[in-house]
Amino acid sequence: MEFILNEEQEMLKTMARDFLENECPKTLVRQMMEDEVGHSPELWKKMAEVGWLGLVFPEKYGGSEMNFRDLTILCEEMGRAMMPGPFFSTLLLAGIPILEAGTEEQKQEFLPKIASGDIVCTLAVLEEDGDFWPDAVQIKATPRGGDYIISGTKMFVPDAKAADYILVAARTGRSANPEEGITLFMVDATEWGVYVTPLLTMDETRKQYELMLNRVAVPASNIIGEVNQGWPILESMALKARAALCAEMVGGGEWVLETTVNYAKDRIAFGVPIGSFQSIKHKCADMHSGLEYARSLMEWAAEAIKDGSPDTQIAVSMAKSYCGDVYKAVCGDGIQLHGGIGFTWDHDMHLYFKRSRAADAAFGDATYHRGVIAKRFG
Secondary structure: OOOOOOHHHHHHHHHHHHHHHHHOOHHHHHHHHHOOOOOOHHHHHHHHHOOOOOOOOOHHHOOOOOOHHHHHHHHHHHHHHOOOOOHHHHHHHHHHHHHHHOOHHHHHHHHHHHHOOOOOEEEEOOOOOOOOOHHHOOOEEEEEOOEEEEEEEEEEEEOOOOOOEEEEEEEOOOOOOOOOOEEEEEEEOOOOOEEEEEOOOOOOOOOEEEEEEEEEEEEHHHEEOOOOEOHHHHHHHHHHHHHHHHHHHHHHHHHHHHHHHHHHHHOEEOOEEHHHOHHHHHHHHHHHHHHHHHHHHHHHHHHHHHHOOOOHHHHHHHHHHHHHHHHHHHHHHHHHHHHHHHHOOOOOHHHHHHHHHHHHHOOOOHHHHHHHHHHHHO
C-alpha cells in the first residue's frame, strides 16, 4: 500500500517547512525552553493567519476544512522543527473533542476563537499515577444548582500556564464500569480556585504543569458531551493524538538523520570523512530504513483515521509502538555518531533525544501498544 501526497498536500508540506524555518528557528525554541510559559504569542498569531489553528475545522467555524491526513503533514514539519508552544494541546487535545462532541453553541463559542488564535486550550486528564485509563480519573465534580464544583489535582497538564480554557476530565458518577461516570468540563483558567504550578520534565520544549482545582465552579453549559459519558470522547481524541505524535516523531527523526549524515560528510578523521567508514555507513543506513518503516506505519494510521477504517485502532497502535522505538533509536545513534559534540548543551541533537522519550511515553509507550496488538491477535 502506497500513500502519495497530492499536489495540495505537497504545497502544504513545502509551505510549512519554509514557514517554520523562518519563524521557528532553534533560537526561538531555546528561548521558549527558558520561558516558564513556553508560548510565543507572536508565532501563535502568525500560525492563525496562515490557517493552521483551524486546519481541520469546518469553514463555518473559521477553519480550512482540511482532513486529518493534512493535519499530520503539518505535525510532521512541526516535529522536524521542534516547534514549542500549545498547538498540539489546543487543536488535538481540546479542539477536536469540542468539534466531535460539543453542542452547536459550544462549537460557535470556542472553535472560531481557536482558529483565529484568540484563545489557547489544553486538556487535563492524568492524575497522580500518570496513567491514561478511566479508573485513574478520581477528582470529583459535584452538582450545585446550575453549576458543578470541581476539586482535585491534575498532573502533567501541557501548556496549562498559557491556556485560557482547560478541558478537565472529572468523575460525576461511579459504577462497576470505570469508563462510566467521567464528564468533560471546559474550565475557564482565570476562575478563582485554579492554580497552575510548573513541573520539571525531560522535554523542556513542551511545558507541563500541575493543575490544582479548589472548589472551582463550572456552569453545566460548559460540559462537552453528555454527563458521565466523557471517556469515549477521550478515547477518540487519544487515537488522533497518537497518530499526530507519530507524525511528529517521523519528522524529528528525519531531521536527526539528515543532520547526522551531513556531519558524517564534513567530519574528518584520519584524513577522510567519517562517513566513508563502513560502520558509520551501516549505522546511517539502519537509521534510514527504520524511518522508512515508521513513515509507512504513520501514514497508514493517518489514512485509517481519515477514512474511518475498522482497522484504525490496530493501525495507530502499530504506528505508535514502532515510531516510538525508532525515534529513540535514531536519536541515540545520531548523538553517538556526532561524538563528543552531540552531548553538549550547545548542540541541538539533545532536544530531539529528549522529545523522543517524551513523545514515546505520551498516550502509551511502545511496550503498551505492543500489548494492545498482542491482545488483538492473541
